[in-house]
Amino acid sequence: MRELLLCPPDYYGIEYEINPWMSRLRGTEAAVAQQQWKNLHGTLSKLDCKIHLVKAQPKLPDMVFTANAGLAVGKKFIPSNFRHKERAGEAPHFARWMEEHGYEIAWLPNDFYFEGEGDALFGDDALFCGYKFRSDIKSHRAVADMLGCLVISVELVDPRFYHLDTCFCPLRDGAAVWFPAAFDEYGQRAIRQHVTELIDVEPEEAVHFSCNAVVLDRDIVLPEGAPQLVATLQERGYRCHELPMSEFLKAGGACKCLTMFLPQRESVKS
Amino acid sequence: MFSETIELRGHIIDSLILPKVLDQILTRGANFKIGEIKIGEKRADQSFARIEVSAETSEALDELILRLRQHGAEVVERVNVQLAPAPADGVFPDDFYVTTNQQTFVRLNGKEIEVQPAMMDSAIALDRNKRCARAVKFFDVKKGDEIVVGHQGIRVVPVQRATSHADIFQFINTSIAADEPKSAVIRELGRELRRARNAKGKIAVVAGPAVVRTGAGEHLERLIQLRYLDLLFAGNAFAVYDIERALFGTSLGVHPDRALGKGGHENHLRAINVVRKAGGVAAAVEKKILMSGIMHACVRHKVDIVLTGSIRDEGPLPGVTTDVIEAQKIMREKLADVTHVLLLGTVQHSLAVAAMLAPSVRTVCVDIDESAVKRAIEHQPLQSLGLVTDVEPFLRELVDSLASRANEIENRNGKA
Numbered sequence: 001m002r003e004l005l006l007c008p009p010d011y012y013g014i015e016y017e018i019n020p021w022m023s024r025l026r027g028t029e030a031a032v033a034q035q036q037w038k039n040l041h042g043t044l045s046k047l048d049c050k051i052h053l054v055k056a057q058p059k060l061p062d063m064v065f066t067a068n069a070g071l072a073v074g075k076k077f078i079p080s081n082f083r084h085k086e087r088a089g090e091a092p093h094f095a096r097w098m099e100e101h102g103y104e105i106a107w108l109p110n111d112f113y114f115e116g117e118g119d120a121l122f123g124d125d126a127l128f129c130g131y132k133f134r135s136d137i138k139s140h141r142a143v144a145d146m147l148g149c150l151v152i153s154v155e156l157v158d159p160r161f162y163h164l165d166t167c168f169c170p171l172r173d174g175a176a177v178w179f180p181a182a183f184d185e186y187g188q189r190a191i192r193q194h195v196t197e198l199i200d201v202e203p204e205e206a207v208h209f210s211c212n213a214v215v216l217d218r219d220i221v222l223p224e225g226a227p228q229l230v231a232t233l234q235e236r237g238y239r240c241h242e243l244p245m246s247e248f249l250k251a252g253g254a255c256k257c258l259t260m261f262l263p264q265r266e267s268v269k270s
Numbered sequence: 271m272f273s274e275t276i277e278l279r280g281h282i283i284d285s286l287i288l289p290k291v292l293d294q295i296l297t298r299g300a301n302f303k304i305g306e307i308k309i310g311e312k313r314a315d316q317s318f319a320r321i322e323v324s325a326e327t328s329e330a331l332d333e334l335i336l337r338l339r340q341h342g343a344e345v346v347e348r349v350n351v352q353l354a355p356a357p358a359d360g361v362f363p364d365d366f367y368v369t370t371n372q373q374t375f376v377r378l379n380g381k382e383i384e385v386q387p388a389m390m391d392s393a394i395a396l397d398r399n400k401r402c403a404r405a406v407k408f409f410d411v412k413k414g415d416e417i418v419v420g421h422q423g424i425r426v427v428p429v430q431r432a433t434s435h436a437d438i439f440q441f442i443n444t445s446i447a448a449d450e451p452k453s454a455v456i457r458e459l460g461r462e463l464r465r466a467r468n469a470k471g472k473i474a475v476v477a478g479p480a481v482v483r484t485g486a487g488e489h490l491e492r493l494i495q496l497r498y499l500d501l502l503f504a505g506n507a508f509a510v511y512d513i514e515r516a517l518f519g520t521s522l523g524v525h526p527d528r529a530l531g532k533g534g535h536e537n538h539l540r541a542i543n544v545v546r547k548a549g550g551v552a553a554a555v556e557k558k559i560l561m562s563g564i565m566h567a568c569v570r571h572k573v574d575i576v577l578t579g580s581i582r583d584e585g586p587l588p589g590v591t592t593d594v595i596e597a598q599k600i601m602r603e604k605l606a607d608v609t610h611v612l613l614l615g616t617v618q619h620s621l622a623v624a625a626m627l628a629p630s631v632r633t634v635c636v637d638i639d640e641s642a643v644k645r646a647i648e649h650q651p652l653q654s655l656g657l658v659t660d661v662e663p664f665l666r667e668l669v670d671s672l673a674s675r676a677n678e679i680e681n682r683n684g685k686a
Contacts, residue, residue: 125313126284137287137342141280141316150313153285155341186286194284269313 002216003050003262005097009037009064010056014251018084019133019162021252033247037064040221040258043241047219052262054097060090064248065257067165069094070116072263073147077103080116083134101262106146114139117260118163123170125269126150126194130164132157149268152194154187160207165256169211171220173236175199177213177229179206205229209245209254223254271427272331272375272382273324275305276343282317283309287341291321294341298334300325320346328381351376351423353396353416360408366393367418369405370426371629371649376403377423387606388628390649394418409595439632445643445656452657453667459634459655460671463498463610466632471609474501476623477564478616480638481661482511482521486614487564489665494567496672501574501604502564503623505616506586509551509565509577513587514541516563542585550588551575576600580618602626612636613646615661620646629653636664 012033014024045051056063069090070079077098082088095105108114119135120143121128127149131137137153144151154164158181161167167182168191175197180188192198201210208225220238222230223245230240245254282288295302306320323338325331335345354363371390375382378396385394385403392405396416403418404410411417418424439462446452466473481490493499511521518537548554555569568575578601579592591597605611605626613620613635620635624646627633633654635646640658647654657664 132340137280137340141342144281144314144316148314150284151281153281153287153342155290184290186290190284190286 001048001050003052004044004214005052005054005066005069005260005262006037006041006044006258007054007064007066008056009033011058011061012037012056012064012251013061015059015061016084016086018086019252020160021250023250026250028247028250036244036247037258039243040245040255043221043243044214044216044259047216047221047241049216052101054094057089057093060087060093062087062251062253063090063093065118065251065253066094066260067257068115068118068163069260070098071114071120071143072098072103072117072261073265074263074267075103076106076146077263078106078108078114078116078143078146080118081108081110081112081114081139083113083115108139108142112136112139112142114143115163117264118165118257120264121164121168121170122265122268123176123195124174126152127268128152128154128164128168128170128191128194130154130156130168133159133162147268152190154190155184156182156187157184158182160252161211162252163257165212166209166252167206167211169213169215169256170195171199171215171236171238172217175236177201177211177233179203179211182206199229199232201226201229209249212254212256214255214259221255223249271301271324271326271373272328273322273425274331274335275320275322275346275348276335276338277346278317278319278321278341278343280316280342281310282319282342288317288319291338291341291343294337295321295323295334298325298330298337300330300334347380348377349422350378350380351394351396351418352420354419356395356411356413356415356417358413360411361413362393362408362411363417363419365419367421367424368392369394371625371627373427373629374405375425375427376418377425382425389602390625407598409599439653439655445635445640445647445658447640448638448658452659452664455655455657456664456667457671460668460675462632463668463672464675466610467498472500472607473498473610473612474503474605474608474623475499475612475614476503476616476619477508477614478505478619479508479511479521480615481665482508482515482564484615484660484662486662486665487512487515489662489669490564490614491562491567492669492673493665494564494571494573496669497571498672499568499571499573501576501608502568503576503578503601503604503619505619506577506579506583506590508616509575509587509590510538510542510585512563512565513545513551513554513560514538516560516566517541517544539584542587545587546585552589574604576604578619598622598626605631610634614665617642617645624649636661 014022014027079091079095113136115134119130129140140151140153161182167179169177176195177199179201205226209223210226210229213220213222221241224242301324303322308318310317369392374385383403389405395404395406514537515521520537545554551565552569554560560566577590578597579586579590610632633650635643636657637643643656647656
């Protein structure tokens with residue numbers, strides 16, 4: 001059984017703009033957001049997941065996106081150092097919760113930006129890490145030192161896909177779903193060299209955050225709006241659970257952003 | 271060239287960060303030199319590279335480094351130069367840095383400043399307010415001037431061998447011995463001088479008395495008439511020999527056609543007297559007293575002449591600079607935009623001039639004494655050519671090759 005960390009959207013809303021998706025003018029509908037989040041919670045619960053909840057905090061609307069809390073491997077937790085001051089206040093709440101739940105906290109130096117699982121995803125034995133918009137490449141090196149694993153650093157070039165988990169999603173069979181145009185040429189080559197099989201997402205589906213999916217063995221929970229990708233995944237034998245995520249897309253997030261694995265990996269191969 | 275050293279660490283090979291950084295350096299017109307590289311052996315091992323990045327301007331380098339930092343490049347902090355005040359006028363502090371003639375930079379507050387001009391055997395004076403660094407000689411320094419001491423914070427950039435086109439300076443940078451053939455090299459030198467003249471280069475000749483005494487004076491005259499000379503450096507004696515030859519047919523009393531000429535050594539002194547009476551070389555030419563010879567040709571063709579004195583001089587002729595420090599200053603000033611220098615049959619004068627040249631100046635030294643040639647060209651190891659030979663056949667062949675080419679062009683134009 002996989003364990004996941006979620007945070008209810010009690011204080012969720014667009015209170016600032018730190019990515020191209022956010023617009024304070026447009027705002028979100030709280031009731032719809034609540035319903036969509038409950039829907040996700042319910043779907044994941046039914047898929048044999050143990051779900052933990054961290055208490056939402058006022059004035060921290062993005063705390064709902066727990067993937068950015070940090071990165072958990074085994075019983076070690078590396079908390080995020082958020083690039084934007086608007087989100088920096090989330091870090092101590094997440095760290096405290098993790099500590100209370102038996103995790104050893106490994107802090108990065110203050111000047112290394114790192115946004116957790118949002119920019120760090122294991123594919124096979126390598127940890128793929130995105131950099132430029134949110135995380136620094138310097139933090140990747142430090143994470144590699146802390147975990148003792150191979151880190152593949154890839155540059156993100158499209159501000160709409162500002163976190164790695166918005167454009168890259170490793171699957172359980174060694175393949176990965178990705179939106180290639182979100183990476184620079186070298187990042188694309190590095191990914192191609194380290195992933196056995198890649199499933200390209202079309203631009204019109206990528207903008208629905210189709211890559212922002214929670215992969216649970218043969219089940220994949222992803223935002224609705226990607227019929228081509230769903231068909232491809234089903235052909236490969238995956239069960240796809242498509243959920244409406246419109247209210248969270250307004251903040252540049254979807255299923256994966258709302259979920260953190262506890263832990264993402266039990267151990268790493270050095 | 272301005273440069274910084276950067277370091278990359280991490281999984282820079284698997285992530286293709288190293289090739290990306292190197293490509294970005296090149297695509298932005300800069301260059302790199304990998305100083306050290308360590309590749310991780312095991313899968314999880316991180317790699318390391320230390321890379322020197324250089325760009326044409328300080329601004330271009332800053333912009334490039336800013337981009338490379340995004341990819342994890344860390345700039346290796348370099349230390350600043352050490353400075354000490356000059357204890358008195360004309361005195362450098364102990365342990366002052368002695369320059370070479372290569373392009374040199376000093377680092378102050380993290381930024382590099384180029385030392386101007388590139389002049390060997392000098393000290394470096396730094397003006398913090400104007401952010402400029404000057405190569406200075408003893409006479410240039412005033413009490414309290416900040417002078418670079420020690421060796422830290424100094425970067426010397428050796429001149430790169432030319433790769434744009436093959437020429438004699440690219441392949442030959444040692445001397446050609448007395449028993450080796452020279453004609454092909456001399457003809458190629460002729461082509462080089464022609465290219466220099468067409469490209470508005472500036473050609474200087476440093477000539478010793480041997481030029482006149484071996485009978486090569488008439489070839490040098492022709493070189494001037496063909497407009498291949500912009501600047502002539504010589505001693506008082508050279509000018510006197512030339513004028514004596516023009517006035518009396520002898521040099522130091524010796525007639526090239528007869529064992530001894532009429533008047534013997536007296537002619538030397540009489541020649542000086544004639545010029546002194548006329549009021550100088552140019553005046554003697556104007557008054558039609560001096561009607562031929564190298565000095566005459568220089569005045570007629572407006573070649574800049576710098577005559578300097580020595581302890582053995584008679585006279586001297588009017589216009590000779592006898593204060594050696596003053597003479598050095600004048601020569602250095604005149605050499606500032608010179609592109610080609612011929613050092614002909616003079617040891618002391620050649621060595622003095624060679625020490626004043628920027629490393630980019632193409633230098634040819636011709637002397638019968640092999641050690642004199644070697645000493646003169648060692649300052650310009652990549653841009654110099656030495657020929658161990660009597661100066662007369664060298665100049666004759668060089669001028670013949672230039673004149674025949676000039677005739678060819680004239681004939682072709684005439685026929686057209």
